[in-house]
């Protein structure tokens with residue numbers, strides 16, 4: 001079988017099985033099966049696949065038809081123009097999450113402008129936390145943009161962290177990202193990233209033994225799908241992506257209140273919080289960012305017009321200006 005025939009045959013099979021994006025999927029699977037570059041297929045349409053390549057391609061098509069996402073078959077997904085390894089242990093990075101990176105970079109640039117440092121954009125001196133890092137796509141994309149910034153990237157899933165570490169290493173940013181297994185910020189305390197509770201903090205169990213290390217920015221794409229929405233998800237998502245990465249609770253927005261409360265305690269005065277939103281999260285999340293703790297709240301829509309990113313600044317008052325707690 002030659003490349004042109006293989007591609008046509010793959011598209012026809014996927015189309016008959018109602019697989020979405022059939023042409024792109026067939027092309028990606030053919031490239032993966034033959035380990036060729038895209039240009040090769042089109043410049044050598046008459047070239048023959050080996051019988052081994054043809055078998056591998058058939059097998060990939062069958063697995064795609066059975067519901068396995070293309071990215072799990074190829075082990076790859078591009079995000080922010082960078083090649084990421086993905087496995088079933090991590091959420092496949094989504095294009096809408098790129099809005100999170102755009103908003104984070106815009107808000108950091110604005111802060112620098114306001115501070116009278118319009119030309120400083122390498123992130124020097126910044127400490128950024130990515131909570132629920134998954135494949136590491138957010139921390140790694142930001143590390144590529146902000147060549148001097150330092151990062152802490154946490155996840156509760158050790159297997160996700162393995163993938164994130166691998167991606168950071170392949171993309172040459174490991175030196176500036178500390179990956180930590182942690183439920184939200186819990187384990188960061190023992191690593192020396194101490195935090196300070198605002199007056200309305202959930203408890204006063206952490207005393208501050210020394211100067212806290214606070215973050216300049218907390219960024220997160222948390223799990224935000226409601227369990228009750230599960231039946232409406234595609235089988236590719238529901239059956240193949242990690243539950244931990246998908247569901248935020250019965251409604252979906254439950255995760256945000258702890259994440260926002262803990263972020264307030266971990267951010268420097270004037271620090272930035274940038275969060276991805278689920279398609280219906282905004283009404284539940286916006287009131288959690290009310291004054292006096294948060295200012296300069298902005299909401300950014302995605303290309304489909306859905307409110308996708310909320311950003312806010314922790315009030316510029318120092319933590320030690322709070323009345324003592326506990």
Ligand SMILES: C[S@@+](CC[C@H](N)C(=O)[O-])C[C@H]1O[C@@H](n2cnc3c(N)ncnc32)[C@H](O)[C@@H]1O
Nearest residue numbers: 132133134155156157183184221222223244245
């Ligand atoms: C929606 S995925 C986002 C992954 C990645 N940041 C991205 O944007 O593609 C959410 C991530 O949060 C992690 N997670 C779930 N519960 C968590 C918790 N309590 N603390 C920290 N991470 C958590 C999941 O394992 C998953 O990797």
